[in-house]
Amino acid sequence: MTTQVFPILDKTFVEQLIPQKFPFVMVDKLLLYEEGSVTAGLTIVTDNIFTAEAIFQESGLIEHMAQSVAIYTGYQYFLKNEPAPTGYIGSINGIQIQRLPKLGEDVVTEVTILQEFMGVTLVEMCSTIAGEVIATGKMKTVIAGANE
Known part of the structure; x- marks a missing residue:
């Protein structure tokens, strides 16, 4: 296993850490991982399915937050050399959304x-743009088959 240096900006590598596939991938960078926390990022682009009229929609922002949780688990499994589980x-x-991200943010x-x-x-979870808090909330996720 190779030691990763943060931030990880390789989109292909980041996509391997979550079960979602294009066009539903809402994280494109893993900025920091440590036991008990993770920081993930997404640049808002025109061809994102949740971008409408240059604004990233609420559903996309919530999905981004959920995938930021998923990348925590996915990276844990990567460290164990196992595939990312479905959750x-x-x-x-x-969830409180103060404002929606704009194209390019x-x-x-x-x-x-x-x-x-x-x-x-x-x-x-806490989402920011250039240090400005744009959304906060709590989420509970469950790994498929974990309790079977």
Whole structure:
């Protein structure tokens, strides 16, 4: 296994860390990973399926936040030399969106793991653009088959 240096900007490598595939990939960089937290990013581009009239839509921002959680688990599995598992959103709580990203902006989402047990992960998320908080919330994700 190769030691990764952060940030990881190789989109192909980043895509291997999550189960989603083009055109549903909403993370394009892994900025930081450490035990208990991860920071992922996305540059808003015209051909993103959630970009309409040069604005990244709410559903895309929430999906970006969810994939930022997924990349945490995906990188854990990468470190174990195993494929990224499929996961599902169990619940979303208290999402507050202050503003939507515009074309060309870089969204950075920091995920803090609050609890992780038997394939269920509870996190707190904060998305920013150039240091300005644009969205916050909590999410619970579940790895497929983890409790079977």
